[in-house]
Amino acid sequence: MDAQVTSITRANRRAPIARVITRRLTFMLPILVIVSMGVFALAALSPLDPLDAYLNGQSASLTPEQREQMRAHLGLDQPWWGTWWSWASGTLHGDFGQSLVYRQSVSQVFLERLPWTLLLGAAGVGVGVLASMVMGVAAALRPGSALDRGISMIATLLQALPPFVIGMGVIAVFAVTLHLSPTGGLTRPGEPITPGGVLSHLALPTIVLALSQMPWLILGLRQTLRDTLRDDAIAFARLRGIRRITVILHHLLPLALPPFIALVAMRLPELVAGSAIVEAVFAWPGLGSAIVQAAQRLDLALLATLTLATTALVLTSMLIADVLYVRLDPRVDGDV
Numbered sequence: 001m002d003a004q005v006t007s008i009t010r011a012n013r014r015a016p017i018a019r020v021i022t023r024r025l026t027f028m029l030p031i032l033v034i035v036s037m038g039v040f041a042l043a044a045l046s047p048l049d050p051l052d053a054y055l056n057g058q059s060a061s062l063t064p065e066q067r068e069q070m071r072a073h074l075g076l077d078q079p080w081w082g083t084w085w086s087w088a089s090g091t092l093h094g095d096f097g098q099s100l101v102y103r104q105s106v107s108q109v110f111l112e113r114l115p116w117t118l119l120l121g122a123a124g125v126g127v128g129v130l131a132s133m134v135m136g137v138a139a140a141l142r143p144g145s146a147l148d149r150g151i152s153m154i155a156t157l158l159q160a161l162p163p164f165v166i167g168m169g170v171i172a173v174f175a176v177t178l179h180l181s182p183t184g185g186l187t188r189p190g191e192p193i194t195p196g197g198v199l200s201h202l203a204l205p206t207i208v209l210a211l212s213q214m215p216w217l218i219l220g221l222r223q224t225l226r227d228t229l230r231d232d233a234i235a236f237a238r239l240r241g242i243r244r245i246t247v248i249l250h251h252l253l254p255l256a257l258p259p260f261i262a263l264v265a266m267r268l269p270e271l272v273a274g275s276a277i278v279e280a281v282f283a284w285p286g287l288g289s290a291i292v293q294a295a296q297r298l299d300l301a302l303l304a305t306l307t308l309a310t311t312a313l314v315l316t317s318m319l320i321a322d323v324l325y326v327r328l329d330p331r332v333d334g335d336v
Contacts, residue, residue, distance in 0.1 A: 016326050024319040028312075035311045037084055039304045044080035050100065050298035051076055074100065087301055097301030101293050106305045109290060116186070117286035121275055123202060124209030129264060132214045136221030137248070143226065151218065159215035163274045167208045167281035174204060184282040205282045212274045213267055220263045221256065228255045258325045265321030272310045 043050075051071055071077040075086060087097055096106035139151040158166070175183040181204050182188065187197045228234065229252065237247045276288030283289070287306055294303035 017323055020322050020326055021319065024315070024322065028315050028319075031315065032308055032311060036088065036304050036308050037081075039307050040080040040084040040087075040300060043298055043300055043303070046298060048298050050074075050300065083300060084304075087304055091305075096305045099294075099299055099302040101297050101299045101302060102290075106302050109302060110287070110305065110309065113285055113287045113290055116284060117275065117279070117288060119198075120202065120205055120209065120279065120284060120286055121271070123206040124213070124275070124278075125264075125271065127206055128210035128213040128217065131210060132217035132221060133260075135214075136218045137225060137253075139218070139222045140225035140229070141248070148222075152222070155215040155218040158211055159219075163208060163212040163277045164281055166211050167205075167278060170204050170208050170211075171281075184284070186285050201282075201284075205278050205284055208281070209271075209274060209278050212278070213271055216267055217260070217263060221260050224256045224259045224263075225252065228252055231255060261321050262325050265318045265325075268314050268317045268321075272314060 051067065051074065055070075068077070075083060078086070090097055094107075096110070098104070099106050099109050102109050135151050135155075139148040142148050161169075171183055174180045182201050184201070184204075186201055187193055191197060233255070234247065234251055237251045242251075272288075275286070276291050278284070279286045279288035280292045287309070290302065291306045291310070293299070294306060
């Protein structure tokens with residue numbers, strides 16, 4: 001009988017999950033097209049000259065004829081919509097163009113740097129979510145205590161600090177003063193890439209990325225848990241004499257988990273932006289630092305590809321979070 005009820009419940013959840021997936025996928029493609037066009041349109045308004053950036057500031061030494069030839073060779077002589085269409089047409093055939101900054105194909109730049117970005121992002125999110133859950137639960141279960149006030153004060157302080165300020169502070173304390181970790185990069189100069197070396201260089205960027213995401217997660221989970229503590233199911237569990245740890249693990253956290261997942265998904269766009277800043281501060285060889293370089297030197301093919309990839313990553317992550325939210329909370333009907 002229980003198995004039959006479980007099967008019916010799962011079948012009833014498939015329809016709202018399908019609605020969520022259909023709705024999100026319907027809007028995903030138009031958003032990606034608009035974002036890619038926006039990159040080229042905004043770049044056309046920039047006072048920077050991509051040819052000068054390509055030549056490292058030496059374009060003034062060329063004659064006007066040479067500059068025009070170089071622009072035509074690099075495809076910089078077209079209006080922004082023509083440049084966008086050339087790039088978009090190439091992407092349909094798997095050709096994302098050539099990077100003017102790195103002097104290699106955009107695909108190669110992307111594939112070389114993607115693993116390092118995924119490693120830093122996964123480590124930062126993992127540490128941030130786990131630490132936020134511990135601190136949020138601790139603060140919520142002791143409202144008004146010194147622990148609650150201390151955690152809230154720390155979260156509020158971190159919330160007011162930009163990631164680059166946190167990064168500089170962490171470098172000053174742990175790398176420069178205490179000499180506990182390298183200041184940046186993937187390895188020390190001249191050393192080969194080893195797991196131990198990567199982990200030692202990964203520690204500080206992970207801490208900074210986690211700290212930049214924790215304030216909202218801590219305060220959000222703390223408030224959600226406090227609201228959940230007023231739920232009738234929690235009060236009934238307490239009246240039945242169920243142990244406190246059992247109430248927390250089997251009643252309180254399952255009710256508070258879906259809103260927390262939704263909050264994590266809402267922070268993903270800021271995570272992408274924060275990751276770019278952290279990678280730049282620590283000279284981490286990921287996609288974030290490549291985006292900064294591409295934006296500074298108007299490397300349009302690389303900038304558009306990386307912007308599109310990060311947008312797709314955010315949209316996909318939010319889709320997964322919405323599906324999990326509907327799957328975990330039976331009160332949601334898929335209209336999220």
